[in-house]
Amino acid sequence: MGEYSKALTYYEKDLEISLKALPSNQPDLSAAYNNIGMVYDGMGEYSKALSSYERSLEIKKIALPPNHPDLATSYNNIGNVYNNMGEYSKALSSYERSLEIRKIALPPNHPDFAGSYGNIGSVYDNMGEYS
Structure with a gap:
């Protein structure tokens, strides 16, 4: 079984740094939100997963x-x-x-x-x- 809390901590750090360093429509931000969504999905926290996945999609729609x-x-x-x-x-x-x-x-x-x-x-x- 995955260590979701550890994964989430690191993915959130990734997102925090990326938000400061990258333009708001940069695909790397999309990846960070996607990774957070995967963790929440695995944890069964579906509303949080959905929110993260939808934010990832919004960025992709702009960038791609x-x-x-x-x-x-x-x-x-x-x-x-x-x-x-x-x-x-x-x-x-x-x-x-x-x-x-x-x-x-x-x-x-x-x-x-x-x-x-x-x-x-x-x-x-x-x-x-x-x-």
């Missing part, structure tokens, strides 16, 4: 082209949190947005598609939709 694969990763992470929270329609929407971006940005045989389709399937499974 509109169909950059890193945006797909952010939507996927947000979908994971919603899925864990039982908010399946929001999870599905996030996963579908991730898949849309991947269809534009990646070659059709890219392995990230497996994760996208698996996540969408997981939501339907959790919703009890088997047809």
